[in-house]
Amino acid sequence: MRGLHADTGYLLYRLGLRSGQLFNTFLQESGVRLRHYAVLRFLATSEGALQRELSARLGYDPSAIVGLVDDLEKLGFAERRPAPDDRRSRIVALTQDGRAFLRGTDEAGLRVTNELLDPLDPADRETLHSLLRRIAQDGLA
Amino acid sequence: MRGLHADTGYLLYRLGLRSGQLFNTFLQESGVRLRHYAVLRFLATSEGALQRELSARLGYDPSAIVGLVDDLEKLGFAERRPAPDDRRSRIVALTQDGRAFLRGTDEAGLRVTNELLDPLDPADRETLHSLLRRIAQDGLA
DNA sequence: GAGCAATAATTGTTGACGTCAATAGTTGTT
């Protein structure tokens, strides 16, 4: 029997858990969780997105998006607007408060990554990042 | 503002999720879930462990360990033995069936890893694995 | 232009996961 961490897949699972916990720890005080934060960050790059786009690009189930956007609306960080050309769709957009919130937590991601990748020097981090991106390529935005 | 996918930490989180799901898919037929599998793999390296060791090393809550070991006992893959020096503790150890099961599912991990790391050639996989190991070094079993 | 398949958002359900609080039994200390 090989060692516990002989499998790269298992390692990824364990490290992913740790990473998610770290993110949520950093975000805890702000009242949002990791998935809300992912939505906010995506909205910041897109100037408004349909919910189905959020679902596809973030890899969350459409039904999950509903609740996340609900929460963000309650917090005043995002709002739903009717889509001009399709009355089925809603366009989700950041509010001013949402942008301000993102500016305030700008470094959260960096801090998590720094704490997580502490044992790695910058070159290693770059290598790791590009490898992960290649794995994530299909299916993950 | 960049998308969260630019953060290595978030990528790890997403890929860890996907990896865990793949594991659960492969394990489904065997009647155990990923966390059982993690316990079994740990036991295989340790020749018997206290439940609190399992909790600490795997990062699962002590109350979660109880249920997992219960299940493994029912399946005949592990057993609780009294700790000789402390009647509060139980030593959890693999049974012969447990070892046989692990041998049988040895390839599950490989299949998951193969599917997950499909875009990477062998050299890249080796690089990724060693990087992940270095990150996992502290705190992870 | 009426009928029908496909799509967007939503609701509800289920299961795996994770955390927390409380308890009983045991140990070690003072």
Next chain:
DNA sequence: AACAACTATTGACGTCAACAATTATTGCTC
């Protein structure tokens, strides 16, 4: 002997993700 600390356990609660089903709307097609 009294008390704090520790081990396993139980139970409650909330998070997270996958799936099926529903409603409203759109586009196709015939």
